[in-house]
Amino acid sequence: MSSSPTRNAVASGRRADAGDGKGSVELRSVSKSFGGVTVVKDLDLSVNPGEFLSLLGPSGCGKTTTLRMLAGFEQPDSGEVLISGAAVQHLPPHKRDVNTVFQSYALFPHMTVAANIAYGLRQRRGIDRAEIRSRVAEALDMVQMTRFADRKPNRLSGGQQQRVALARALVNRPGVLLLDEPLAALDRKLREDMQVELKLLQSRLGTTFVFVTHDQEEALSMSDRVAVMLDGRIEQIADPYTVYERPATAFVAGFIGQQNFFDGTVADAGRAIEIDGGTVLPAEPVTIHGSGAAAVRVAVRPEAVTVAEAAPAGPDGSANALPGAVAAVSLLGDVLQYVVHADAGHELLARVPRRQAGRLAEGARVWCSWAPSDVHVFPAEVTPRAPIGSAK
Amino acid sequence: MTSDRRVPRAARRAVPPGLLATPALAWLALFFVAPVGLVFWYSLGRKPGLYQTHANDVLTLDRYREALGDTFLTSFSGTLRIGVTGTALCLAIGLPFAYWLAVKVRPHRRFVVLALVLVPFWTNFLIRTIGWQVVLSPEGFASRAMQSLGLIDAPFSMLFTRGAVLLGVVYNYLPMMILPLYVALDRIDGSLREASNDLGANRWRTALQVTLPLARPGIAAGLLLVFIPLMGDYVTAAVLGGARGNMVGQLVASQFQQAQNWALGSAMAVVLIVVIALTILATAAAGAVCTWLLTHRRRRELAGIAEGSAA
Ligand SMILES: Nc1ncnc2c1ncn2[C@@H]1O[C@H](COP(=O)(O)OP(=O)(O)O)[C@@H](O)[C@H]1O
Ligand SMILES: [Mg+2]
Numbered sequence: 001m002s003s004s005p006t007r008n009a010v011a012s013g014r015r016a017d018a019g020d021g022k023g024s025v026e027l028r029s030v031s032k033s034f035g036g037v038t039v040v041k042d043l044d045l046s047v048n049p050g051e052f053l054s055l056l057g058p059s060g061c062g063k064t065t066t067l068r069m070l071a072g073f074e075q076p077d078s079g080e081v082l083i084s085g086a087a088v089q090h091l092p093p094h095k096r097d098v099n100t101v102f103q104s105y106a107l108f109p110h111m112t113v114a115a116n117i118a119y120g121l122r123q124r125r126g127i128d129r130a131e132i133r134s135r136v137a138e139a140l141d142m143v144q145m146t147r148f149a150d151r152k153p154n155r156l157s158g159g160q161q162q163r164v165a166l167a168r169a170l171v172n173r174p175g176v177l178l179l180d181e182p183l184a185a186l187d188r189k190l191r192e193d194m195q196v197e198l199k200l201l202q203s204r205l206g207t208t209f210v211f212v213t214h215d216q217e218e219a220l221s222m223s224d225r226v227a228v229m230l231d232g233r234i235e236q237i238a239d240p241y242t243v244y245e246r247p248a249t250a251f252v253a254g255f256i257g258q259q260n261f262f263d264g265t266v267a268d269a270g271r272a273i274e275i276d277g278g279t280v281l282p283a284e285p286v287t288i289h290g291s292g293a294a295a296v297r298v299a300v301r302p303e304a305v306t307v308a309e310a311a312p313a314g315p316d317g318s319a320n321a322l323p324g325a326v327a328a329v330s331l332l333g334d335v336l337q338y339v340v341h342a343d344a345g346h347e348l349l350a351r352v353p354r355r356q357a358g359r360l361a362e363g364a365r366v367w368c369s370w371a372p373s374d375v376h377v378f379p380a381e382v383t384p385r386a387p388i389g390s391a392k
Numbered sequence: 393m394t395s396d397r398r399v400p401r402a403a404r405r406a407v408p409p410g411l412l413a414t415p416a417l418a419w420l421a422l423f424f425v426a427p428v429g430l431v432f433w434y435s436l437g438r439k440p441g442l443y444q445t446h447a448n449d450v451l452t453l454d455r456y457r458e459a460l461g462d463t464f465l466t467s468f469s470g471t472l473r474i475g476v477t478g479t480a481l482c483l484a485i486g487l488p489f490a491y492w493l494a495v496k497v498r499p500h501r502r503f504v505v506l507a508l509v510l511v512p513f514w515t516n517f518l519i520r521t522i523g524w525q526v527v528l529s530p531e532g533f534a535s536r537a538m539q540s541l542g543l544i545d546a547p548f549s550m551l552f553t554r555g556a557v558l559l560g561v562v563y564n565y566l567p568m569m570i571l572p573l574y575v576a577l578d579r580i581d582g583s584l585r586e587a588s589n590d591l592g593a594n595r596w597r598t599a600l601q602v603t604l605p606l607a608r609p610g611i612a613a614g615l616l617l618v619f620i621p622l623m624g625d626y627v628t629a630a631v632l633g634g635a636r637g638n639m640v641g642q643l644v645a646s647q648f649q650q651a652q653n654w655a656l657g658s659a660m661a662v663v664l665i666v667v668i669a670l671t672i673l674a675t676a677a678a679g680a681v682c683t684w685l686l687t688h689r690r691r692r693e694l695a696g697i698a699e700g701s702a703a
Contacts, residue, residue: 073586093589106587110605114694119601122690123592129693137697149698172591 021085022097023049023175023208025070030079032065032232039065041232043079047176052202052209054219057229058255063212066229067178070210071100084175094123099169101179105161107153113164114140114149120172139171142201159190166198176208183218195222216256220244228252250297250378259299260348263380266294272319273298273377277344279319283372295380304374305350307338307360312369321369322346326362340368428665435658446654455659464643464660471623471640472667474554478561479569479619485562486569486614491603493570494577495585506574509567521560521631528556528632552634560632565622569614576610577603605683612679616672623668640664 025047032040040062047053055063068074069081072093081089084097099120107116117139121132140146143163153161162182169177182198183191199222202209213219219226220240227237228251236248247253254261264275270285273296280298306312312321324342331337332351336359340348348368360366435455437448493505512520527533530547538544550556580603588598604611626641644664647657 071586071590073589092594093586094592094594098590100587100590102583102587104581104583106581106583108584108587108602112694114697115690118690118694119588119593120591123597133693133697136694140697147698149694168591 021049023206024082024084025053025176025208025210026080026082027066027069028080028082030066030069030076030081032062032069032074032076039232040069040076043232043234045227045234045237047208047210049175049208050206052199052211052222052224054211054213054223054226055229056213056216056219056226056255059214061229062232063214063229064180065232067100067180067210067212070176071098071178072096097175098178099172099174099176101165101169101177101182103181103184105153105165107161107164107168109153112150112152113145113156116153116164117168117171120168135171139167142170143167158185159194162186162194166201170201170205170207174207176210177202179209179211181212181214184213184215191218198222220256228255230255247299247376250299253299253376253378258302258349260302260305260346262298262300262346264296264298266296275344276346277342278322280375281319281372282375282377286377297378297380299376299378300370300374302337302349302351303335304370305348306369307340307350307352307366308369309360309364309366311367320372320375321367322348323365323367324348326360326364326366329359329362338366340366342368431658431661433658434654435662437655439653439655445652446658455655456663458656459659459663464640464663467638467643468640468663468667470638472671474557474561474629474639475619475623476671478558478565478622479615481558481562482566482569482618483611483615486566486573487611490570490573490577490610491599494574494580495582509570512563513567517564518627518631521564521628524556524560524563525551525631528559551632554633557629557633560628561622564625564628565618568617568621572610572613572617573607574610576607576613580606608679612676615675619672620668623664 025045027043027045030040030043031038043062043066045066055066057063065074069076069089070083072088072091072095076089079089080087088096108119111119114136117136118132121127121135127135136149137146140149143166145160145163145167148156148160148164153164156164162185165182179198183194186194195218198209211219211222220243223240225237225239226243228235228243230251236243236252238246238248243252244256247256250261253259262273262275262280264273264280266272266286267274267279270287271281273280273282273286275298282298286294286296307326311318311323322340322342322344324340324346326338327341327347328339329336331354334354335351336354338348338350338352338360340350342348350368433448434446436451436453437446438450438452438455439445440447440449493502497505515523528550529535530549530551532551534550535544535548538548539546550559584602584606585598588602589595593601624641626639626645629639630642640660641664644657644660647653647660651657
């Protein structure tokens with residue numbers, strides 16, 4: 001097979017020009033309900049041309065519905081949808097400058113791979129046959145499926161069907177490509193390869209990608225920005241680094257990666273938080289509006305927690321530290337993970353680089369401690385706590 | 393002991409896979425091949441006397457010459473016309489209906505609509521056809537309704553017209569068309585229509601390029617389920633068409649029942665079977681040729697892309 005442009009792709013400067021608005025997406029206070037249940041609530045979202053944006057959230061939070069409103073399969077009850085600068089909420093799908101990669105791939109079973117890819121071009125006027133042929137060949141080459149041009153989709157593997165679905169959408173050169181969990185059906189190894197390939201393809205083509213996923217690792221590794229959704233709203237929209245390091249809400253903190261959560265109350269004018277069996281000191285004084293001892297939720301990442309047999313010696317004494325016993329140790333590649341039962345009843349998760357420390361045995365008495373800069377404080381909302389490990 | 397146990401196991405492994413099809417084959421032989429073979433055998437004989445129905449002492453093709461006489465051919469062409477028109481009407485009505493049912497009706501309501509489609513089947517075939525006789529007669533509901541609407545001034549009879557026969561045919565056979573079409577259309581994943589729409593095809597182009605080609609097995613099944621029984625049916629035509637509704641099935645039946653000439657009746661039945669088979673083959677061939685012609689240019693346009701990569 002000829003050397004593929006995909007593999008050799010470098011993020012070239014061929015991104016769509018931000019000036020003409022081609023490839024931009026905007027949702028303005030869009031709402032949608034099904035049978036009285038509001039699925040998308042007053043949603044605002046703006047995607048820049050050439051951006052790779054992920055919609056990330058738990059199952060049922062309205063990601064697919066949002067995407068389907070962009071594609072035109074669902075009409076919003078209220079609000080505006082703009083694609084490439086034009087209001088499209090009243091246009092049917094076939095008149096929008098978007099194409100979709102479906103989760104089920106939705107390849108036409110009665111057509112060959114090449115005919116599937118040619119389908120979109122054949123619906124248009126003014127594309128002659130030679131051009132259809134050359135663009136189909138180019139798209140096949142782009143996803144390295146040239147050899148399979150004459151096959152029917154049912155004789156392809158899942159990963160190959162995925163590539164055909166991608167080529168079938170991209171051959172039309174849409175301003176915006178919508179992808180609904182396109183990798184969810186692939187096995188782990190293939191999925192990771194495809195993540196890299198998709199990302200390279202996107203930066204080479206400069207097409208705006210709106211990518212739906214419930215997999216936070218996938219979203220973090222591929223996206224320019226991640227929009228974390230919950231119950232039809234966007235909880236936070238930011239670049240992956242910010243979403244991970246500075247989660248805006250307790251839900252985002254719990255959904256992205258793992259967290260140790262403590263419920264407590266604010267004391268000492270915001271300079272301390274009392275939790276069961278200890279005190280948490282934040283980096284900066286907490287300002288929670290309201291009277292009296294405000295209830296808060298504190299989050300500390302497992303990798304920020306230090307596990308030691310000796311009590312931490314610091315100016316703050318026993319603040320940001322909890323005594324307990326090691327309940328379980330497991331090796332996760334290069335990292336040791338401890339589950340510690342704190343004496344006050346908390347269950348803490350800690351991750352320590354394997355080489356950095358000697359391995360502590362199960363049952364050992366330890367202190368778990370962390371720095372004030374690793375403390376995130378959120379208002380104690382009604383948001384249900386995401387159980388540890390829920391974010392896959 | 394051990395070898396005793398091993399023998400049946402080896403024997404079981406040696407069972408040819410075709411053996412499992414034996415019951416089905418036996419059923420086919422007993423209820424299809426044997427009766428048709430018998431009819432064919434009788435058709436080569438003659439009616440020896442007034443009180444005997446058939447004899448095969450001399451083998452002759454004379455019954456076929458007799459069968460292909462004027463009465464039979466006239467009746468036959470009438471039957472074929474009603475069969476083809478009726479089947480086409482059922483398809484023309486059944487296809488949009490089945491599409492609507494499978495695509496537009498909400499899933500929990502489909503059951504209700506399907507039940508309504510099948511309601512006529514709860515009554516006897518003859519009774520519901522005679523029911524139409526009542527409706528279509530000059531004193532009947534249809535005539536009175538048209539009179540009260542001022543469409544006609546005098547009592548009017550639709551009964552015993554070709555229109556009445558086709559009405560009865562559509563009424564009696566439409567469900568046999570709708571059911572397989574509905575099943576075929578319902579099986580098509582809705583995301584395929586969405587994908588087509590997403591790729592720039594409007595509703596009509598989607599129907600022509602995606603939905604219809606994928607529904608082909610259902611269309612074929614519907615055509616067969618309507619056309620074959622319709623070609624043998626003479627009750628609908630006799631009840632609603634009177635003298636005009638002289639179907640070939642009636643001729644065959646009267647040879648067996650009234651004339652007691654099983655040899656001639658068998659010859660007519662064989663001709664009927666052959667013509668039905670030929671019609672089906674011709675339709676299938678026409679369908680295949682049309683599909684080939686429609687897709688040929690497009691196939692050629694994309695041919696050889698895969699080979700180009702091998703270089
Ligand atoms: N066509 C529909 N009719 C009724 N309810 C729907 C429809 N589509 C989605 N829903 C509901 O809307 C909610 C959000 O669905 P969806 O957007 O598919 O979520 P996600 O893709 O984030 O998992 C779900 O509770 C789902 O049951
Ligand atoms: Mg979804």
